[in-house]
Amino acid sequence: MELQAKEPVVAIFHQDAFPDEISYTPLEDLKLLRAEEQTLVHERSQTAANPSDQFSLIDKHIKTVAVIGAGPAGLPTAKWLKDEGLSVTIFERNLAAGGTWIYDSTPPLNPTYPSEIPTEGAQPSLPPIDQTLPYTQVKDLDDDTIRFLLEHAPPNPCYKSLGNNVATPLLKYKDLDWPKNTPWYTGHQVICQYLQNYASAFGLNEVTEFNTSVERVTEIPGDGGWHVLTKTTQKEIIDGRDVIKVTWSAKTFDAVVVATGHYHVPYIPNFHGLSEWQAKWPQSVSHSKSYRVPEPFDGQNVLVIGNGTSALDIMRDIASYTNDLYQAVRDSQHHFDEKYLQLRKELSSWVPAKVQGRKGIKQFIAKDTLQNSIIEFDDGQTLTGIDHIIICTGYMFNFHFLDHLHRDEATHRKFGSAVPTDDHVLVKRGDQVYNLHKDIFYIPNPTLSFVGVPFHIATFSFFEYQAFAVARAYSKRAALPDTATMRQEWNDRLQKKGGGREFHALGAELEQEYIQDILSWLNRDSAIYGGSVIKGHDSWWFDVKSNALAELKKKMKTNAPE
Incomplete structure (x- = not known):
């Protein structure tokens, strides 16, 4: 369904533009917008429901919703929003549904070493200033354009041997079974096909704009919804030349759901000397996101x-190819529940026998040759003769399309004094998402929501419960607490769990507590506002979960490297 931009057109666009003639606004106007948004949110918080009436339906009548991402989080979100009668548009920068599970033999572009701060790490790709939207550029298919395409839709961190480590019965969405005889543990092709079957079964491809990335999302003052700026790429042949047509467009939605996952922007620690090492021998360092196959490491010291x-996974994959294989592990500062600690212990026991363990990295010392260069560890041990370093240190949260809700050094340089306050910021260092009620609803304005932020969970099925929450809240079948109550709950959780990535880490026990909390809320409200009762996991699901680790052990033993 084509959604036309509605007046007044603001945010990154000129306010006096007509719906079919929207112009891009330069950065200085966006700084002014940011200040206006802060005033708008402050006014909304002052007029929130009376504290004695702690729950209320979202004021806005939501008809149209943008879902960013057609992966494991975005697909069930769109499905349940549709089932609630809302008009949904999914934006997916890849050419098909599947998200992280789409395999592409082409690796992504190299990241910076160390990581850039979030606002600099993934910049929005915007049209030239003052251009009327939609605006189209035609690019010849040369090296620069290929790089442009890799930035537009970076290949996912899916390697050839990737499989699930959460049993397929635990991943299953409620309304779609796995094909008969699907093993508990399988390859990325099977997982991706299941997601694409889900998209086909529930008409989600028909409401998806593929090859389309979201570049900026801005709130319309006056409770007018959200402007979404997108960029679409399309391959064509013009006058016998292979070209890429790039089109920036704008649409307006009543609500936006961010379901992009968090495996996009690599996190690379600021190890002393790493940047000099990588600059001198760029082919000797990579992040796990770039890993695809083991053959390039044949005969190397890694x-x-x-x-x-x-x-x-990568060590098990390359062990039979490498010469010497080392693993550097720092002492963990995280605190997990007993079941997750047991799983981590089991995983550690599956490290190939040839792997030589080392402590955390202290520094890299680049010498005249790569073979003479030194890696020093925290305990004083050193290592030379390393051919390649694979950095498997995870990813950063980064919502480039919401960069005005980031706050770091780059934000100050980019937006001046118009930066988000503590009560409005989404991302600071990239290790946590701030100001989300139940890791879903943006507290200053719940018509912006997120699905898929938590980790150490059963992923697909967990995301579906978050999707239920969004769909029920946006269809006025579930009431949210007032701003003050959501804020207090978030602050209490922060004090209890601490900040950083651990804030979003659940594990088996906390995952079930979270789901029960969501279900208690939604099913309580279904009796008030209408809607069927949502069932939690059944006894069979828990039986599978109790046996999943044993089955995973069998798989790992069967596929153990020599």
Whole structure:
């Protein structure tokens, strides 16, 4: 469904533009907008529901919703929003649904070493200033354009041997079974096909704009919804030349759901000397997001930095190819529940026997040759003769299309004094998302929401419960607490769990507490506002979960490297 921009047109566009003639506004106007948005949100918080009436329906009558991302979080969100009678448009920068599970043999562009701060790490791609939208450029398919396309839709961190480590029965969405005889643990092709089957079964492809990235999302003052600026790429042949047509467009929605996941912007620690090392030998360092196949590491001495799932997978994948294989692991500062600690212990026991363990990285010392260069560890040990370093240190939260809700050094340079306050910021260092009620609803304005932020969970099925919450709230079948109550709950959680990535980490026990909390709220309100009862996981699901680790052990043993 084509949604036309509605007057008044503001945010990144000129306010006096006509619906079919929208012009892009330069950065100085966006700074002014940011100040206006802060005033708008402050006024809204002052007129929130009376504290004695702690729950109320969202004031705005929501008809149209933009969902950003057609992956494991975006698909169920769009499905349940549609089922509630809302008009949904999905924006997906890849050419098909599937998100992280789409395999592309082409690796992404190299990140910076170390990571840039979030606002600089992924900049929005915007049209030239003062151009009427929609605005189209035609680019010849040369090296610069290929780089442009890799920035537009970066290949996902899916490697050839990637499979699920959460059993398929635990991943299952409520309304779509896995094909008969699907194993509990399988390859990315099967997982991706399940997601694409889901999109086909519920008409989600028909409401998706593929090859389309969202470049900026801005709130319209006066409770007018959200402006969404998108960029679409399309390959064509013009006069016998292969070209890429790039079109920037703008639409207006009543609500926006961010379902982009968090495996996009690599996190690379600021190890002393790493930037000099990488600048001198750029082909000797990579992030796990770029890993695809083991053959390039044949006969090499490789150091893997990190102790997560990707580190384990990659070491198991390359062990039979490498000469010497090392793993650097720092002492963890995270605190997880007992079941998750047990899982991490099991994962560590599956490290290939040939891997030589080392402590965390202290520094890199670049010498005259790569072979003579030194890696020093926290315990004083050193290592030379390393051919390649694979950094498996995870990812950063970065919403480039909401960069005006970031706050870091670059934000100050970019927006001056018009930066978000503590009560409005979304991202600071990239290790946490701030000001989300239940990791879903943006507290200053719940018509902006997020699905898929938590981790150490059963992913697909967990995301579906978050999708239920969004769909029920936006269809006025579930009431949200007032701003003060949401703020207090968020502050209490921050004090209890602490900040950083651990804030979003759940694990088996906390995941079930979270789901029960969501269900208690939604089912209580279904009796008041209408709607069917949403069921939680059944006994079979929990039986599978109790046996999943044993089955995963069998798989790992069967596929153990020599």
